[in-house]
Amino acid sequence: MVLEAYADTILPGEKRWPGDRAVAGVSSDGGAVAAGALLALGSPEGGLAPALDALADGLDEHAEEYAAEAGIELDPEVPAFVSLDFPDRVRLVQRLTDPTHPEREAWISLAMFSVIAFDAAAHSHTVEALDAGHVGLKIIGFRQPDSDGLWRFDTYSYGRQLAQPHPDTTASGSPA
Amino acid sequence: MTSSESTDVLVIGSGFGGAITAYHLAAGGARVVVLERGPWLSGEEFEHDFKFGSSSTRVFDFVVGDGMSVLSGNCVGGGSVVYFAAMPRAPRFVFDRKGRFGHRMWPSAISRGTLDPWYDRVAEALPVSQTSWDTVPFSGGLFGAACDHAGRTANPVPVALDQAKCTNCNWMMAGCRFDAKRSLLLNYLPAALAHGAQIRPLHEVQYLSRTDDGGYRVHYTVLDDVDYRVEVDSGTIDAKIVIIAAGAGATPVILQRSEPTLGAMPHAVGRYFSGNGERLNTAIFDEERIRDVLGLSRPDGVPYEAYQIGKGPCVASWDRLDGSLPEYERFSLEQLYFPPGFGTILAQVPDAVGPTWFGAEKKELLRTWQSWLTVFTMSEDDNEGEFGAVPPSGNAVRLSQQMLARGSLRYEPTENTLRGWALSDAEVRDILERDGLSRVMPWTNDVVGAYTVHPLASCRIGDNPATSALDDRHELRNHPGIFVTDGSAVPAGLTVNPAMTIAALAERAVPGIVAAARARGVDVRYGAPAPDGGTSSRDAVLPLARSALRQ
Structure with a gap:
């Protein structure tokens, strides 16, 4: 739940059900969580899986500190980070990923995997993700492949000269 | 292991620096073994798939450092398998760059003019051709x-690409499925194999030691073919000549780790790293303005929405490659594609009120992805990169099974480098924001530092022993018989894509390596034709090679 809330802060989505607490619901369609961020984070290939529990605990500790500083009363029913509203989650993630934060690499890794899950569906085969209507690939408008699962674009060029070459271009086409 | 294998020439790495030298030495009669730490893939093994564990992560390395992250090839064929095949020659002024020490960084023996015959060899071998506007x-x-x-x-841009086979799929970074990209898998490497060279994938060299007969013992580990963090075997090979071409992110680390056994390394090993002054900007285009201002329209009437379609960088602007401009203020701009993930995370939201690289506004920006255009700057940085503590194995600590690792490279851009980036950012904005065409933002350096796909200069050639690790024949100073022929040998940023120059330097280095091998009793000759048998460029360099052989 904590890591879902973190992924949702990176690329936010709509609530999956009315009482969804991890996903803040600041966007009108699916975000990193719906795209499979937890699958990407937990994948054996990624290498982050053994650290996820510690990262979730660490994130909650930072959320508690943040809440104490800001005078925010946390909801004991959910983890501290989940209890924060979306703007506070964003401010805390900005703090954790700041170039001066000693733990920034860990928090940036979590962000990177969240992004890759959304933009590239890296936890699943791309063709299968497209077939399943993967929300991230759909939002970026990633095109469909040919029937054999390979991409080819027969129409790809404006087909005409659109600029003058540099006057010092050599016969081989390189700069002089 | 109680005994070591032996060979005449041991080549570390199979990218441009390794494949070219391996081919010529094998064709000349030497026994050649190539150790490549990545896997050996070809043809249909190159997948159109972003899934972890597909070719896109098997053949690619992304090493995060302090202030600089390096992307590079990790497979048989090295960078040639994952690159975008842009092959311009470096402009003339580059060879006269002086850098921060105020003396010419390139050896006096090398200029654009003296390198052109060697560029010609590469152009014939791959081959390299000009791109026409209709492609x-x-x-x-x-x-x-x-x-x-x-x-x-x-x-x-001139490219090593067979346009007739290209499908404009833009999956080049995962290896070319259609053999349209003229990687080393299609020319130098099969020719080297035909002449008896051996290529051993997943063999990661850790360090070198000396043998009693004046040669070198190369110590390697064998990596698991899925989880590169796992070592499954180890061994050694003795060689009379060692050619190190592991890439500018790895060559200096192997040499640093070899210091206890080989003795002190030249000061420049692991220093003066250049990221080729690289910088990226993303433009978010207004489709209507593309039609109204530029008059562009696809056959289906859509102005653009085609970021995904293509074959990497195809068009460059060389207006700032003007030798009369001050050093650090010259750069080229190149249109580029980066796939989602790599190509999206660092892009920043123009006019953001919240965070620029993540959050709700970033998600909205992603909806316009097909209207993006990435512009790549290659400028003159200040060779400010330096490698730190040597990792336990390889060139970095691997975090994931494949691809992602943490390295020891430190890079703090100087005012010179920052000025070049700022000038190029302004130039990109001036071109692409004109008349409301787009909004432009540079990629953030606050997430993984700066980044380069063209690491250079970490073990460079030069005339000054204080600031170069190699002499002008690419031999490691004070360690005769060790040659370095990869991007680490290039003295400084080139302001254009460096593969053509790395390859030309490797071609140029071969006669000197042949001479050194002959001096060590290896029966090897120089003079092989291009891998396909072409001889015109070979014949042109033979007089130059004879001079190197006499030395």
């Missing part, structure tokens, strides 16, 4: 048209 994809056309609108010139 330029929409993204390159858009960049060219915007340059023209802003009063700039723009050139189709």
Whole structure:
């Protein structure tokens, strides 16, 4: 739940059900969580899986500190980070990923995997993700492949000269 | 292991620096073994798939450092398998660069003029050809048209690409499925194999030691073919000559780790790293303005929406490659594609009120992805990169099974480098924001530092022993018989894509390596034709090679 809330802060989505607490619901369609961020984070290939529990605990500790500083009363029913509203989650993630934060690499890794899950569906085969209507690939408008699962674009060029070459271009086409 | 294998020439790495030298030495009669730490993939093994564990992560390395992250090839064929095949020659002024020490960084023996015959060898071998406008994809056309609108010139880039086979799929970074990209898998490497060279994938060299007969013992580990963090075997090979071409992110680390056994390394090993002054900007285009201002329209009437279509960089602007401008203020701009993930995380939201690289506004930006255009700057940085503590194995600590690792490279851009980036950012904005065409933002350096796909100069050639690790024949100073022929040998940023120059330098280094091998009793000759048998460029360099052989 904590890591879902973190992924949702990176690329936010709509609530999956009315009482969804991890996903803040600041966007009108699916975000990193719906795209499979937890699958990407937990994948054996990624290498982050053994650290996820510690990262979730660490994130909650930072959320508690943040809440104490800001005078925010946390909801004991959910983890501290989940209890924060979306703007506070964003401010805390900005703090954790700041170039001066000693733990920034860990928090940036979590962000990177969240992004890759959304933009590239890296936890699943791309063709299968497209077939399943993967929300991230759909939002970026990633095109469909040919029937054999390979991409080819027969129409790809404006087909005409659109600029003058540099006057010092050599016969081989390189700069002089 | 109680005994060591032996060979005449041991080559570490199979990218341009390794494949070219391996081919010529094998063709000349030497026994050649190539150790490559990545896997050996070809043809249909190159997948159109972003899934972890597909070819896109098997053949690619992304090493995060302090202030600089390096992307590079990790497979048989090295960078040639994952690159975008742009092969311009470096402009003339580059060879006269002085850098921060105020003396010419390149050896006096090398200029554009003296390197041109060796560029010709590479151009014949791969081969390299000019791109015509009718094969330029929409993204390159858009960049060219915007340059023209802003009063700039723009050139189709020379490439190592078979246009007839290219499907414009833009999966080049995962290896070319259609053999359209003329990687080393299609020329130098099969020719080297035909002449008896052996290529051993997943063999990661850790360090070198000396043998009693004046040669070298190369110590390697064998990596698991899925989880590169796992070592499954180890061994040694003795060789009379060692050619190190592991890439500018790895060659200096192997040498640093070898110091206890080989003795002190030249000061420049692991120093003066250049990221080729690289910098990226992403433009978010207004489709209507593309139609109204530039008059562009695809056959289906859509102005652009074609970021995904193409074959990497196809059009470049060379207006700032002007030798009369001050050093650090010259750069080229090149239209580029990066796939989602790599190509999206660092892109920043123009006019953001919240965070620029993540959050709700970033998600909205992603909806316009097909209207993006990435512009790649290659400028003159200050060789400010330096490698730190040597990792336990390899060139970095691997975090994931494949691809992602943490390295020891430190890079703190100097005012010179920052000035070049700022000038190029302004130039990109001036071209692409004109008349409301787009909004432009540079990629953030606050997430993984700066980044380069063209690491250079970490073990460089030069005339000054204080600031170069190699002499002008690419031999490691004070360690005769060890040669370095990869991007680490290039003295400084080139302001253009460096593969052509790395390859030309490797071609140029071969006669000297042949001479050194002969001096060590290896029966090897120089003079092989191009891998396909072509001889015109070979014949042109034979007089030059004879001079090197006499030395």
